Amino acid sequence: MSIVVIGKSGQLAYELQQAGGDNIVCLGRDDIDITDKAALADKLDSIKPEAVINASAYTAVDKAESEPEAAALINTQGVANLAEYCKVNSIFLVHVSTDYVFNGKKGSPYTVDDTIEPQGVYGQTKADGEKALLNTIPASSCLIRTAWVYSTHGNNFVKTMLRLMADKPQLTVIDDQIGSPTLASGLAQACLYAAQNKTAGIFHWTDEGVTSWYDFALAIQELAVEKGLLDNKIPVLPIPSSQYPTPAKRPHYSVLDKTLTRETFSSVQPAHWRAQLSAMLDALKSEQSNTQ
Structure with missing residues (x-):
């Protein structure tokens, strides 16, 4: 099955490319402009995919507060353009x-x-993108x-904590924001399942379990010391x-119910966040060993 990944x-x-192999064509910003309808159509016409996974987004949550137009262009207009192309x-479209x-x-x-009720520009532009998608297809x-997505690739909370814990005498971490971390490789498997099986609807995917950023940081340190990464x-x-004030409001509680996901995504199921964190740290250690 030919699948185009936007991003x-x-x-x-990155994880979609690792998981999907030769069936996946990843298109970055230099390859496709989802904010330009004509350019988007020309590129996808040349590939003729059976499914598209949109893994691109304007994700600079605080920066979005001062750049609402830039965030909306990618998170709202880009999604609308993709949805219209896929409809025709x-x-x-995932x-x-x-x-x-x-x-x-x-x-x-x-x-x-x-009911969705975003508290900032980033959330609003993502919500508007959802509406464009659901209104069209x-x-x-x-x-x-x-x-709370993280992986061995790119910048994320886990890798930031590891770096700071190696460099600083002590850290402070917010303890009143509650959610569920998500290992990107598991999310990739869910996206591929949805694309391959054409699983229509709204679903939630995170790892299982609930934690705060503070408790997540403690677990990162504990496992990293145990594995020799710290x-x-x-x-x-x-x-x-x-x-720790920030330009954008963060949701204090954002645990996502995955009941429907567990019932529908039969061959891929979320694992507990602590097990996923342990697996990610093992992978990170292996990568570091291979580059030394």
Whole structure:
């Protein structure tokens, strides 16, 4: 099955290429401009994919507050353009969205049917992208919301923590934002499943379990020391979000309910975040050994 992935350098696009092999064509910014309808059509016409996975997004959450037009161009208009092209050409589209479409005030896991109420520009542009998708091709698209994505590739919270824990005498990490981490390779498997099986609908995908950024950081340090990625532990202190102000609001609680996903995605199932973190750190250690 010929699948085009929009995105090349990001964590998810990288993992999709690893998982999909020769069936995957990853198109980066130099290859395709999803904000330009004509250029988008010319490129996809030349490939004629059976499915498209949109793994591209404007993800600079704080920067989006001062660059709303740039965020909307990719997260909203780009998605609308892709959806329109896929509708005309009868192509199945898998689109990845975010927990930031919710306000974070619910206090229990968000279901796929819960009302979206984004709190910032990034979340609003992603929510508008969701609406464009669902208004255009609701029966031939899969919308997958995810959160807290990390991998051995690219920049992410886990790799940032490892670097800071190696360099700093102590760290402070926010303890009042609650969610579920997501290993990008697992998310990639879910996207591929949806594309290959043309699984239409709205679904949530994260790793299993719930944690705070603070507890996630503690687990990173504990496992990294155990595996020899860090020499020793440093003090990691919890702080409230109020002590670390950012231009964009973060949802305080953004756990995503995966009941429908577990029922529908029969051959791929989420694993617990701690097991996934351990696997990622093993992979990172292996990569580092191979480059030494």
